[in-house]
Every structure is written in structure tokens, then in C-alpha cells.
Amino acid sequence: MRADAAVAAARRGRGPLKRAAEALRDDAEARAALVNRVVAVSPDVVEEASEWPTKRLLRWALDRSDAAQVTRTLTARDEAFVCVRCGRDVPPAGRTARDHCPWCLTSRHLDVVPGDRASTCQAPMRAVGLEVRGADLVITYRCEACAATFRVRALQDVAVPDDPAALRALSARTPT
DSSP, rough: HHHHHHHHHHTOOOOHHHHHHHHHTTTTHHHHHHHHHHHHHOOGGHHTTTTTTTHHHHHHHTTHHHHHHHHOOOOOOOEEEEETTTTOOOOOSSOOOOOBBTTTTEEEOOOOSSSSOOSSOOOOEEEEEEEETTEEEEEEOOOOOOOOEEEEEOOOSSSSSSHHHHHHHHHHOOOO
């Protein structure tokens, strides 16, 4: 497989990128062409690029090296907190992560990926919708500052469940 074909294949996703890297691993000429392509994009890496794994070279050639370092794995954080809207002390859920107040259903924009606490926004998130998904109720949240939307399950089978009256009121406001 030639370097250009490998880069084109790698653009299609993680699986094709991995297969392209495996195909190029033992082809010294194609690897050298890939190193030259990376150095053309980022001249400051000329010294170490020849030592990199082929998969990393492909990511740099695609200019995705930063994206490769971002975690997409959910981190379950079940922590107590004080509600940003009503000021009540919210206890941990116990069996799953609690990310909203069970009384007023307000959340806070803390995460980029659930549990990572990487959001710089930190604004309150208002519950704007409720839907039924199988046996679960799913609450839709909208950030009051940046308008990002997130969907989370309502917690009904924990020590302090979401307030049924608040869920009914949200359901009444949700367009069908």
C-alpha cells in the first residue's frame, strides 16, 4: 500500500486507519514517504517522526494528532453536590452517577464526555424535554450559556429518586 492510498484509507475511520497502518508497517519506502508528508505538515517533528509508530504517522498526516489524545470514555462520577438552582444538598445516587438535582431537575455543564469535568462553560443546564425510551425516562438538558444539549436518564430506582411531580411538570411542557 502506498502512503497516499494509506492516508486516503485512514480518512474513512479508525478501523481503516488501523488496517492502513498495519499494511504500511513493513513497507520502508511507503513509511519514508509518510514521514516526509508528516514533516511537510509539521517541520518541528523531523527528528522524532521517523521513530513513531505508523498509526501515529497516519494521524499526523491527517492532522488528527490532537484529536487522538482526547478521551471518549465515560467516567462514572457519583458525587454529592449543591444544586446551582435550588441550593439543596444533592446526595450521590449510589448505583450510578448523579448529574442533576432530583428536586428541580437542574444540571450543570461540567463535562465534554460524561464524567470528564473538562467543560469550561460551567453554566446551569435547564431540563427542556422528557421522553420515554423503553423502561427509562430520558431528560433533555440545554445549557443556559452555550445552548449545548445533553440527554440523561431520570433516576427512579435510587435512594433519592427524581421528584415525580417535577418529571410530570416537565412532561407537560414537552411538545409531543
